[in-house]
Amino acid sequence: MTSVSGMVVRSSEIKPLAKEITYKCGNNHEFHITLEKGMAVPPLFKCGSDPKCTSREFTIQPDKSRFIDFQIARLQELPEDLPPGQLPHYVDVTIKQDLVDNARPGDRIILTGIIRIEQEYFTGVRANSGLYRLRIDSNNVEFLTGRGTKTSRKIEREEISSEEEKIIKALAKNPDIYERLVGSFAPHIQGHNLIKESILLLIAGSTQRILQDGTKIRGDINIFLVGDPGTAKSEMLKFCARIAPRGLYTSGRGSTAAGLTAAVVKDKSGIMMLEAGAVVLGDQGLVCIDEFDKMKPEDRSALHEVMEQQSASIAKGGIVATLNARTSILAAANPMYGKYDPFKNITENVNLPIPLLTRFDLIFVVRDIPSKEKDTRIAQHIINLHTPTGNDTRSLIDSDTLTKYLAYSKKINPVLSKEAEEKILKYYMKMRNVDSEDMITVTPRQLEGLIRLATARARILLKDKVEAEDAERAIFLIESMLQDAGVDVNTGKVDLGVLQGRAHSEVSKMQLFMDILRSLEGEPKTPVEEKLFLKELEKSTKFTADEARNYIRRMLREASIYESKPGHYNRV
Structure with a gap:
């Protein structure tokens, strides 16, 4: 035996x-x-x-x-x-x-x-x-870890002994524990503190709420990093998969839909068997997906259900099953043209479907902008890594203790305090009441994201209650994301429409373009001459001459208008 x-x-x-x-x-x-x-x-x-x-x-x-x-x-x-x-x-x-x-x-x-x-x-x-x-x-x-039945199983890989619990509680009493935790995450990478903090919150996660009618509210946080090559995105993903109590790392190029969710395999004996994929194996943990933009669209679409419903459904070869996939997803991608173009909105920079982008709680644009002071710091840091003495990491928590600390923090279920509720509600209402017409700044998805981030921060600090400072930090993270990825480059204002496909300024321009063409066509739909059309577009003051020409070309490409005879246009 x-x-x-x-x-x-x-x-x-x-x-x-x-x-x-x-x-x-x-x-x-x-x-x-x-x-x-x-x-x-x-x-x-x-x-x-x-x-x-x-x-x-x-x-x-x-x-x-x-x-x-x-x-x-x-x-x-x-x-x-x-x-x-x-x-x-x-x-x-x-x-x-x-x-x-x-x-x-x-x-x-x-x-x-x-x-x-x-x-x-x-x-x-x-x-x-x-x-x-x-x-x-x-x-x-x-x-493993958690002797007993299926119902009482635990998710951590290591059982936490009473001595380790004492160390963890002593660490949590330090006034600067939060900064130390962030500093201990991937100490070999200089800077990017905001991203490191967000990834720590992703590992800790929030609590999954089950309502009285059986509805589940997602507790996992999803984060997406997009940025220039050589900004240590993959390093952060690898480190995250290594220190998380349960983490898997996959790359976009080598992943298929079946490999991510589940596959039906025929055994030697002819029995159909279900084989679990990455997000199912990472249940109650996290999955890091690198090169997210290089995945095939049909494979990437398998993640839509995982990221919102927290389950993976499969119906193949006579097997119909719904597997648990309560997984946080940390994805990284490169921009379409190698480097991130600051004069284009995020949806034009990243080759990803919009419904998938909106499922990420936080989106970070990691840009490589030359600046003397920062570059000196990074260069010195890299050179130090190659010297025998290395960098000074005495004040940091070692990775084993960090894993145990995070595993311990996942057991805590903090509840929202009145002050935190007020803070979050006030911010949400402020963002909803932006004075510009039809501009979307936040949606209920961001509100849920705020609650999740605030709860995760309270968890990391081993608190039973989500306090006002946790809510403030969550608001700061969402704000910095909106300033980073949610700004409409045409107007310079924050507009969530950017993450949802078309910024408000784009939509209003398109509306105006079609209205002008409609008025010039008249009732019997006569073809409109290009010169006259350009002149009218410029008169509206929303288009310059070049913009108007580009817009006509773009609308032709999108098949919203067509050339009825040379140099004349009509609506489709």
Whole structure:
């Protein structure tokens, strides 16, 4: 008997396995056969109840036979335990009776069982094969960290001992703990403190609320980084996946929809099995996706449901399932033209669908702007990393303690205090009442984001209540995001329409353009000459001569207008 730890990557459907079969021969004699081990039923040559019976026909009586539940699962080495450059080993496990359906794909378990050896069968080869494979007959399944059943399982990889708990509580009493935590996150990267702070809040996360009618309100925070090459985006993602209590790292180019959510695989025995993908394996943890813009659109669309509904639905090969994917997503992408163009809005800079962009709570634009002081600091920092002494990290928390601290903070469920509620509500109402006409500054999605960020900050500081200062910090983060990514470059004002496809200034220009064309066309829809049209557009003072020409070309491209005869235009 042995005990192994690993991650369940596949599990088959549950099937009945015969333990005691009742047969009936042609002369109506009934007899039992008990199967001791294995799945093969021995062939029958004579009646088992009467030695004189000569019948050679036997039929199974299912209602008088005894069956047990049976399931096959595949256990894979834990990613943390892998030596460099080695593929993970896996072993097939047979699970019987009350243990079936206890461990789902994505669970980290300790499995106790007996090792069996069984012959490999090859199709088309009659002779017995000399190759054998190992299989484990399971006797017990325990969940890593959190002995006990499926309901009482914990998400942390490490159990926190009482000494460690004392260290964590002593750390939390420090007045500058928040700055120290931010400084301890990826200390090898200089600057980017705002992004580091946001990623720490993402790891801690907020609490998932379940309302009385069963509706769930998402507690996970999603963050998107877009920026110039060489601004340490991937480094932050890698560090985040390493220190998070449960984190996975994938790259956009090598990820498919099935690899991210779940796939249906056919096993050797012909049984359809469900194999979990990255966001399901990262349930109650986080998934870092690098090169987010290089994913194929049909693969990226699999994330829409994960990021808002927190589940991954699959309907393939006769298997219809909804898997839990309560996962925070941290994504990074490069701008379309290599470098971020400050004269274009974010939707024109990033090749991503708008519904996906709006699902991110925070979007950061990381720009590489030369400045003497900052560049000197970064250069000195990088040079220090290559010297034997290295950088001074004495005041920082080491990564193991940081992981334990974050895992401990996830147990706390703070509630909003009256002051924090007032702060958030006041900010929301202020942003809704912007005096410009039709301009969207915040939506209810941002309001939920504010509550999540404030709760995560209270969690990190191990507080039971979300206080006014947590709400202020959350407002500051949302504000800095809006100043960063939510500014309409045409007007220089904050406008959430930028993140939702078209800025308000664009929409009003387009409206004006179509109105002018409509008035020039008149009732019988006469073709409008280009010169006259350009003149009228310039008269409106919203367009310069060049802008007007570009707009006409753009509208032709978008098929909103067409050239009815050379140099004349009409609405479609």
